[in-house]
Every structure is written in structure tokens, then in C-alpha cells.
Amino acid sequence: MTMNPAIELKRISKSFGPVQANKDITIRVMPGTIHGIIGENGAGKSTLMSILYGFYRADAGEIFVDGKKISIPDSQAAIAAGIGMVFQHFKLVENFSVLENIVLGAESGALLSPSLSKARAELATLASEYELNVNPDAIIEDIGVGMQQRVEILKALYRKANILILDEPTGVLTPAEADQLFRILKRLREEGKTIILITHKLREIMDITDTVSVMRQGEMTATLETNRTSPENLAELMVGRKVLLRVDKSPAKPENPVLEIEDLNMFDDFGVQRLKNVSLSVRAGEILGVAGVAGNGQSELLEVLGGYQKANGSVKIKGSEIDLSTGVAGDGQARRAQGIAHVPEDRQREGLIMDFMAWENSVFGYHREKSNQANRFFMDNNAIRKEAEAKLDRFDVRPLDTKLRAKNFSGGNQQKIVLAREIERDPDLLLVGQPTRGVDIGAIEFIHQQIVALRDRGKAILLISVELDEILSLSDKIAVMFDGKIMGERLPSETNEKELGLLMAGVSGEAVQ
Amino acid sequence: MDIMPKWVDIVVVPLFSLFLAAFLAALLILAIGESPVAALNLMIEGTLLRSAGWGYMLYYTTNFIFTGLAVSVAFHAALFNIGGEGQAMIGGLGVALVCLFIPWPHWTLAIMGASIGAALFGMIWAGLPAYLQAKRGSHIVITTIMFNFIAAGVLIFFVVDVLKPTGSMDPASANFPPSTHLPTFQDIASLMGFEKAFRSAPANVSFFIALFACVAIWYLIWRSPLGYEIRALGKSGAAARYAGVRPVKIIMIAMMISGALCGMMAINTTQGESERLILNFTEGAGFIGIAVALMGRSHPAGVFLAALLFGFLYQGGAELALWTKIPREMIVVIQALVILFTGALSLMVRAPLERFFMSIKRADV
Known part of the structure; x- marks a missing residue:
């Protein structure tokens, strides 16, 4: 018997205005595996997962869960289909207890206490099944980030999620906490859950995933078995050219x-x-x-x-x-x-x-310095613009257009503008x-x-x-x-x-x- | 990339908003039982086809340039100054004190003195709410609007209890001495040999000060480091802090410039037109400044054009009230609609335009 994929996306496309965020994306994730999705910022990972979780509607394409075609108009439908999501920024009520947060939105009746006691029992089972121990009565703001993330995972499991999507889960964790998270994820895989891990960290992909998809500029450039690839290979697929992962530097010669x-x-x-x-x-x-x-x-x-x-x-x-x-x-x-x-x-x-335009940003903080002033009263905008052009060119800012507003540059180029200035x-x-x-x-x-x-x-x-x-x-x-x-x-x-x-x-x- | 070309943003969007406002106003005029076309004809005849009409229109325009610039400067610092009305009233008080109690040999000196007095008083009146915002976090919208009422009270007190000549029944100060009277457009035209032009219209030399203010504010906002800091703070408080811009200082300065501009409106109304301090001389110009700034996109050139438009509407509205059943308040309705469309509903206007331009762009690809 051939197994149906836990989740399958077929030819998903989505555009925002003139920007095509997802183009003809096809993914199959088998049950009981961890699938990584890696790509740079703006590659379209988050958009894809938002479609899967019902935040956006795809312009074209189909979604199958367990071999059945479904439509996901909103996140309620995603939850009903057994899809759970753990966001990069947790969606928890800080001054509620763990239990209250887990029940929130999934109450079973007009009265709260039956829901809470049901959840308490359920939580105990989940905890023993997946080694996900948390104190149900702790207040969210008193527990650490790692614990809060566990609560998010429990929230999804409490809603009977079979497919768990984690968006950049290690961004806020210490290495030890990240290790713990990975242990939990492995345990979930053993129990037959399917996990989709979105990240930009190559190491995490190599450490924990079974299969990996690489996205670049809205397209799926490759889907590979993790043990048949290398970080260098993945990086190249992500960027589209060979990249140096190690920093090349000589020993420091410190002075005073x-x-x-x-x-x-x-x-x-x-x-x-x-x-x-x-x-x-x-x-x-x-x-x-x-x-x-x-x-x-x-x-x-x-x-x-x-x-x-x-x-x-x-x-x-x-x-x-x-x-x-x-x-x-x-x-x-x-x-x-x-x-x-x-x-x-x-x-x-x-x-x-x-x-502000790039040239205006190029003197931000230094705008009162003599070199940027035409006279006592006014700034020398022409000189600043010319200087900006040269600076941004030396820092390889693309596009090299000093009249473009900062918000219209990509993250990397925005950072280069700041670095060029400083x-x-x-x-x-x-x-x-x-x-x-x-x-x-x-x-x-x-x-x-x-x-x-x-x-x-x-x-x-x-x-x-x-x-x-x-x-x-x-x-x-x-x-x-x-x-x-x-x-x-x-x-x-x-x-x-x-x-x-x-x-x-x-x-x-x-x-x- | 920005979706729409810049000219669409600057020209088409406000014109479109204006058109929608005018359309709704036309419906209202129809409902009153008058003809919108006849009304428009009357407005054009009464303002643009007579030199006196121009004289009135530019008089109102002068007021709106000052208040429109004032609101714009505050907007650039992300501050919403709706206290223009009060700042102008207190500015009028400044003008009156300067004109009544200092013996001026000639109007050229008097207008300088009155400008300083008006600006100083307006500045102080805007500075108080600015201080409360910058130091205490009291919201500037609330405080400036409250200060309008306080200003009205202060004005009444000064006019009725201090400046009113003994024995007079009229709530107004004494007339300013003739050496402070400003040449009107009629006076200037007569000098040039056109005796009949601008007859009895109130427009006066302060119009040129308003034009100068447009240029000065343009330089301030787009060319000076202070303007750069005002705009930076307006766009992002956190970034301004990082760059070493002091929010308290910039909030105070931006609001005080704004208040000074509102105050200077009084050289037009009080020194130029009434030639004595009266009550209610602001006639809502402080509020119209908000519409002017919104419509002019907080740019001096835009403010100038929007002020001309509102000057036209104001004078045209007076004509309508004179010759038809259409009440003068209709103009207030149009203003309100313009504010509604350019401010609150600008997205409603922009969205279809953006979609239109997007479809063009796609077609190009």
C-alpha cells in the first residue's frame, strides 16, 4: 500500500500586486517526517505557510491533506484539518496561566471550568506522551521563552494537530533550549506527527530534517533528502551562486x-x-x-x-x-x-x-556636521546626494538609486545603507x-x-x-x-x-x- | 516601488477628492431646490470675473496660507495642531497691543512690529500645549483644541474688559492709528493708475508676506537641518532618538513655528482688514488650515494652491448666500467633505486609482 502524503501542495501561486510571492509551488510531505523549508528573507516561505494556515488565499493551486483535497479559507479550517502553527512571535496572553492560554478559543461551552478541567486532564496525557512537561498553573509572563514555545506546541496538539508548522522556532532560544526543542520535535515524529520547519539556518536543517525544500524568489528551487546534501550545496541553491559560509580573516593585531x-x-x-x-x-x-x-x-x-x-x-x-x-x-x-x-x-x-530617500538616510545622525552644510542655515543637498551615490556604490547597494526610499530596498541592502553611512x-x-x-x-x-x-x-x-x-x-x-x-x-x-x-x-x- | 507615479499622488488624488466633494455638494444644492450649474456660474462670476472678487478671494487665501502652513509644519513632526483658531486669536491680541501701544511712524515698520507681536503671541499659545505634549505626554490634539476655548475666553476678556474704549458699546478695541494701516490691493492698484480695481476689497500687502512664508517654510522643511530633524521625528521617533535628535526640543520648535504662523494670520485680518481688534475675527480659518494642509499634502506649493481654492470657495459661498437660497454653510459642508475625502477617506480614493495603475503596469509587463 502506498501511503498518502500528510500534506501536499500542488502548483500554489500567490501574488501581492505586482510581486509574485509564490510561483507554482509543489510540496509533498510524508507522514511522520520532519520537512524543512529553507530560503532567504522574502523567498516566500512565510507566504506559503500563511496560505496553508488560512491567512491568505492562493491565487491558484490545490491543497491535499491525507490525500483529500481541501480548501482552507481561514485558520479555523486549518485547525479542523489538523494543521497547527507555532509562530515566530508567540500568540499568548501574557497574564493568563498556561491552562487558560491552551483553552483560549477552544472552550467547549459557556462555562469555563469544565473546559479547564478537561484541558488539565488532556494536558497530563500529552505531557506523558510527548515529554512536554509544563506547569499548567504557571503564568505565561513568569516562564521562559523555551517554556512559552512549549505552550504554543501544546496549544496546537490540544487542538488535535497532526501537522505542525514551526516558523523560525529557534530565533529566540538559547542553544540549549533549541536542543530541547529538537528533542521534542523528534519525539513528536516518533509518535507519527508530521512537522514542517521553516528556517534560514542551514545547521538546523542538517541536524533535524528528513527532507528539505529550498525556496528562492517565490519559487521552489529544489526538494532534497537531507542526508544527501550539504550546507554548501543548500546555500548555493538558496542564493543562486557559490557563497563563502566561513569568515575569512587573519588573526587580530590589537593595540591600545x-x-x-x-x-x-x-x-x-x-x-x-x-x-x-x-x-x-x-x-x-x-x-x-x-x-x-x-x-x-x-x-x-x-x-x-x-x-x-x-x-x-x-x-x-x-x-x-x-x-x-x-x-x-x-x-x-x-x-x-x-x-x-x-x-x-x-x-x-x-x-x-x-x-526617507536613500541619500537622506546616508547622513542620518551626521546631518548637522560641517561637511554636510552648504552654509550656516542650509544643508548641502547636492553634495550629500553625490557623496551618497559614491558611498552606496562602494557598499554595493542595489539598486544604486539614491532617490529610492529606504523602505523599497531589501533587508540586506537597507543594512548596507546603514553600514555605508557608519x-x-x-x-x-x-x-x-x-x-x-x-x-x-x-x-x-x-x-x-x-x-x-x-x-x-x-x-x-x-x-x-x-x-x-x-x-x-x-x-x-x-x-x-x-x-x-x-x-x-x-x-x-x-x-x-x-x-x-x-x-x-x-x-x-x-x-x- | 511606489505603485503610482508621483504626479498622480500629488495632483490626481486631491483633485479626485475635490471632485467627489463637489459632486456631493451639488446633490445637496439640488435637494435645496437650486441648480448646481447656476450656483457654480455665480461663484465664478462673483470671484474670478471681478477684480473685487479677486480682492476678497486673496484676502481669504492669505488667511488660509498662514493656517495651512502652520498645520503642515506640525504635520511634518507628526503633530496634529488643531489649535490654529486659538493661536490666531491670541496672535490678533499681539497685533492689537503692538499697534495700539507703540507709536509707529510708518506702516512698513508697523507691519514688521505687528508680525513679530503676532508670531510671538501665537508661538506662546502653541508652546504651552507643545510643552505639555513633549514633557508630560498630554495629547496635543486634546490640548490644542482645549486651548481654542481658553483663547476665545482670553480674547473676550481683553477686548471687553481691557481694550474697549470707555463708553463704547461695541465689543472691539479702539481703532488702530492710521500710521499702522496697511495698503490694500486697491491702494496699490490706484498707485499704478488703475483707480477702479479691487474696489473696497480687503486683500492687502500681508498677502505678500504669506507668499514669502511659503518660500521660507519650503526652505525650512526641505533644506535646513532643523526641517530634516522635524521630518525625521515625524516619521520615526525611535530613529530620531538614535540619531541624537531631541524629541522634546523638536516638538517644541515645530509647534512654536506652527503657532507663530497661525498668529501671523492676524496681520491680515486685524491690522489689514478690521484695523481694530474684534471678536471672532478668525472665522474658522484655523480649522480650514487643516483642510488646506491635507489637500496641499503639507507642501508649501500645495498649501498655496489649496488656499487659493478655499479662498475661491469662501468668496463664492458668500456670493451664493447673497443671491440664492443656498446658505453660506454650504461652503462649510464642502470643506467638511474635502477634509473627509482627503483625510479620513483618502484610502477610499487612492485604492481604485492604485488598482488602475497596477493594471496598467501589468499590461506593460
Whole structure:
């Protein structure tokens, strides 16, 4: 007997206006397997899954579940067909308990308590069946991200999902949490569930999937058995050309310290301490990578150094103290004058004005500098435009159109605009947060090269990233942050992912050794 | 890429909105029992075919340029200044104090003094809600509208209790001295030998100050670093903070420029036309500024054109009220419809146009 595929998409097409997001996509996923879908941002992965979950309607194509053709007009229909989705950003009510969140939207009657007790019993079975233990009475905001993700998975299973779609599930997890997630997924596969894993991380595909589909520019370029392919091969299929996955760099030649941070403390508007006695130093010609799970104080560190968050302590740039007391009043331009350039973590919210044209963005933060002024009153727009064209050309921004608004560039090119602006000023210290988040592989290679080139020109670089791979391959020295503290510093040659992962989870350095 | 060419966005969308508003207004005129075509004829005859009509139209246009620019500047900082009415009233107070209590030798000096007084008073009146927004987070829409009522009260107090000459029954200040009177278009035309042009129309030299303000605001918004910061803050507060732009400072400055422009409307109405401080001289121009700014897409050139249009509607509306059963309020209805279509319902107008252009683009491919 031939088995029906758990899910089969036939010739799915979808366009948004003139943009064709999915073109003739065909996928077959057999039951009891883990199928990976990999592709760069904008390749159409999320659109495809949104069609499967009933958020969008395909312009053309058919969907089969267990061999039966179905239509999925909304997410209720998807749930009824046994499809469950775990979103990248969890859809949980923060101040509800685990149990309440699981029942939400699936209540069985007008009264809540019968639903809750039914769910409690069900949860106990699920927990034993799949080793998915959570405390049903815990409040969501009190439990960790890994736990919250489990709740999302349980929510899907409680709704009798046989097919589970996970969208970039490891983005917010520590390596250890990601390992746990993968154990759960393997367990689910053993029990016969079908899993579709959407990711842009090659390693995850190689580690856990049985089959993998590669998407590029809305099209399915290949479907392969995972054990018959390699990361290099997948990367090439994703980008359409050969790419260098490793960063090519010579050993650092560090000189005098450029940035010296001592006992930095910071409290946010709600009085929560976000930085706790942080001390770090970065020397000229050196990249210091700060690793950590998102939300452990890295953003605040950048904001303080970038000059738009108040803090206590001492920060010196090339030996001279900088004023940390200005806070939100904004001292960003003074910091820039002191030779600090800053590539912020969120380029779309902070680094660029999305509605401004590329040339206007090319002086953002430096717009009051003498070189950009025609006279005392006005900016020299012609000169800025010309300069922008040259800068963007050197950073290979495509399309090379300085009159295009920032929002019309792809993620990678937006990041190149920010980098061009910050690096071309030849700063003494470059603060760079998540340099390759949401950036396609081809551009990652280029961005990494630019950062290393700046280091080789004898500049200091403070790199913050949640991608451990990026930290390990770029940094000359690694510091790990957890809960606003520096958990320890390591040399990349003398550490490994496991040790860093433990530090990221807050297990102190001594315990590791 | 942007779906529609730029000219469609700037020209076709507002014209289309205007057309829809005019169409609905025509239906209303029909319902009243008058002919829309005759009404339009009358409006054109009463404004564009007589020099006095032009004189009235440009007088209103001057007001709307000031308030329209004021609302635009605030819009660029993502602030909605609906307090133009109050800022203009207080600006009028500034004009009156300057004209009554400083002995001016000549109108050229008086208009400079009055402009400074008007701008300063309007600035202060806009600065208070701006401070409350920037420092305390009180929403500017709420505070500016409240300040309109306070301004009306302040104006009444000053006119009735302070500036009204003893014995007068008229709630108005004393007449300004003749040396502060501004030359009207009629005066200027007479100088050039056209004795009959612009007869008794109120348009005066402050129209040229309004034109100058258009140019100055264009330079401010699109050429100066301050304008760059205002626009940056308006588009993204987080990005502005990152770039070292101080939100408190920019909010204060943008609102104070806005208030100053509203205040300067009073040199047209108070110094130029009534030549004394009266009540209700603003006649809703502060609110019309919102329609003008929306329709002019917050660009000085657009504001100028929209102000001309509303000047035409205002003067035309007065003609209608004079010669037909159509009440003057019909013009308010048209304004409201324009605001509705260009502001609240702009998506309704844009969506079909965008679809149209998309189909053209597809056909090209």
C-alpha cells in the first residue's frame, strides 16, 4: 500500500500586486517526517505557510491533506484539518496561566471550568506522551521563552494537530533550549506527527530534517533528502551562486584600548535594572563579540553607548570620559563627534527613516556636521546626494538609486545603507547590533567582510549578536551577557558552543569549568 | 516601488477628492431646490470675473496660507495642531497691543512690529500645549483644541474688559492709528493708475508676506537641518532618538513655528482688514488650515494652491448666500467633505486609482 502524503501542495501561486510571492509551488510531505523549508528573507516561505494556515488565499493551486483535497479559507479550517502553527512571535496572553492560554478559543461551552478541567486532564496525557512537561498553573509572563514555545506546541496538539508548522522556532532560544526543542520535535515524529520547519539556518536543517525544500524568489528551487546534501550545496541553491559560509580573516593585531567600560549600571523607566556592573574593554584592531539571548541587556548596552539612554558608571573613549547622564535628551550627535559609530539592532525602526530617500538616510545622525552644510542655515543637498551615490556604490547597494526610499530596498541592502553611512565615516569605535538579522546569505558575506576590513584598519568593534555562529566566526574575543551581567569572557579558539550556551543561560563561569 | 507615479499622488488624488466633494455638494444644492450649474456660474462670476472678487478671494487665501502652513509644519513632526483658531486669536491680541501701544511712524515698520507681536503671541499659545505634549505626554490634539476655548475666553476678556474704549458699546478695541494701516490691493492698484480695481476689497500687502512664508517654510522643511530633524521625528521617533535628535526640543520648535504662523494670520485680518481688534475675527480659518494642509499634502506649493481654492470657495459661498437660497454653510459642508475625502477617506480614493495603475503596469509587463 502506498501511503498518502500528510500534506501536499500542488502548483500554489500567490501574488501581492505586482510581486509574485509564490510561483507554482509543489510540496509533498510524508507522514511522520520532519520537512524543512529553507530560503532567504522574502523567498516566500512565510507566504506559503500563511496560505496553508488560512491567512491568505492562493491565487491558484490545490491543497491535499491525507490525500483529500481541501480548501482552507481561514485558520479555523486549518485547525479542523489538523494543521497547527507555532509562530515566530508567540500568540499568548501574557497574564493568563498556561491552562487558560491552551483553552483560549477552544472552550467547549459557556462555562469555563469544565473546559479547564478537561484541558488539565488532556494536558497530563500529552505531557506523558510527548515529554512536554509544563506547569499548567504557571503564568505565561513568569516562564521562559523555551517554556512559552512549549505552550504554543501544546496549544496546537490540544487542538488535535497532526501537522505542525514551526516558523523560525529557534530565533529566540538559547542553544540549549533549541536542543530541547529538537528533542521534542523528534519525539513528536516518533509518535507519527508530521512537522514542517521553516528556517534560514542551514545547521538546523542538517541536524533535524528528513527532507528539505529550498525556496528562492517565490519559487521552489529544489526538494532534497537531507542526508544527501550539504550546507554548501543548500546555500548555493538558496542564493543562486557559490557563497563563502566561513569568515575569512587573519588573526587580530590589537593595540591600545579604545573603549573602556567600568561598572556600568542602568535602570529602565520602570526601575528595572537592565545593566549590572558591566565592565568591558575593546582595543583598536579587535572585534569584541557580545553573545547572549535577546533581551539580556545587550540592546540597553548599545543604547547607552550610542548616547540615548542614561546610565551610571564610567565609559572612556580613547582615554577620555564620556557623559552618561544625558539620557533620552539625546547625545547621539556628540557621540558621533567623539568617533563612535553605531549600527543599531533594528535598522527599520532606528537605523533608517523608512520614508526617507536613500541619500537622506546616508547622513542620518551626521546631518548637522560641517561637511554636510552648504552654509550656516542650509544643508548641502547636492553634495550629500553625490557623496551618497559614491558611498552606496562602494557598499554595493542595489539598486544604486539614491532617490529610492529606504523602505523599497531589501533587508540586506537597507543594512548596507546603514553600514555605508557608519563605516565610511571611519569611526574609532563601531557599535554594531545584529548586523545580519534578516539579511540574505549573499549580503551576510559582504557585511562580514566590511566589518573585518574595518578592524584591519585598526578600529575597535563591539559586535552584539544573538547568532552564536556569527559571534564565533567574527569575534576576536567573546563576552557573554545574561540578565544584564557579563557572565564571562572567552577566546573563540578556547571555547565552544556548549560552554557559551551555558553562560548564555546564566550558568556561571566557574560552574562550567 | 511606489505603485503610482508621483504626479498622480500629488495632483490626481486631491483633485479626485475635490471632485467627489463637489459632486456631493451639488446633490445637496439640488435637494435645496437650486441648480448646481447656476450656483457654480455665480461663484465664478462673483470671484474670478471681478477684480473685487479677486480682492476678497486673496484676502481669504492669505488667511488660509498662514493656517495651512502652520498645520503642515506640525504635520511634518507628526503633530496634529488643531489649535490654529486659538493661536490666531491670541496672535490678533499681539497685533492689537503692538499697534495700539507703540507709536509707529510708518506702516512698513508697523507691519514688521505687528508680525513679530503676532508670531510671538501665537508661538506662546502653541508652546504651552507643545510643552505639555513633549514633557508630560498630554495629547496635543486634546490640548490644542482645549486651548481654542481658553483663547476665545482670553480674547473676550481683553477686548471687553481691557481694550474697549470707555463708553463704547461695541465689543472691539479702539481703532488702530492710521500710521499702522496697511495698503490694500486697491491702494496699490490706484498707485499704478488703475483707480477702479479691487474696489473696497480687503486683500492687502500681508498677502505678500504669506507668499514669502511659503518660500521660507519650503526652505525650512526641505533644506535646513532643523526641517530634516522635524521630518525625521515625524516619521520615526525611535530613529530620531538614535540619531541624537531631541524629541522634546523638536516638538517644541515645530509647534512654536506652527503657532507663530497661525498668529501671523492676524496681520491680515486685524491690522489689514478690521484695523481694530474684534471678536471672532478668525472665522474658522484655523480649522480650514487643516483642510488646506491635507489637500496641499503639507507642501508649501500645495498649501498655496489649496488656499487659493478655499479662498475661491469662501468668496463664492458668500456670493451664493447673497443671491440664492443656498446658505453660506454650504461652503462649510464642502470643506467638511474635502477634509473627509482627503483625510479620513483618502484610502477610499487612492485604492481604485492604485488598482488602475497596477493594471496598467501589468499590461506593460
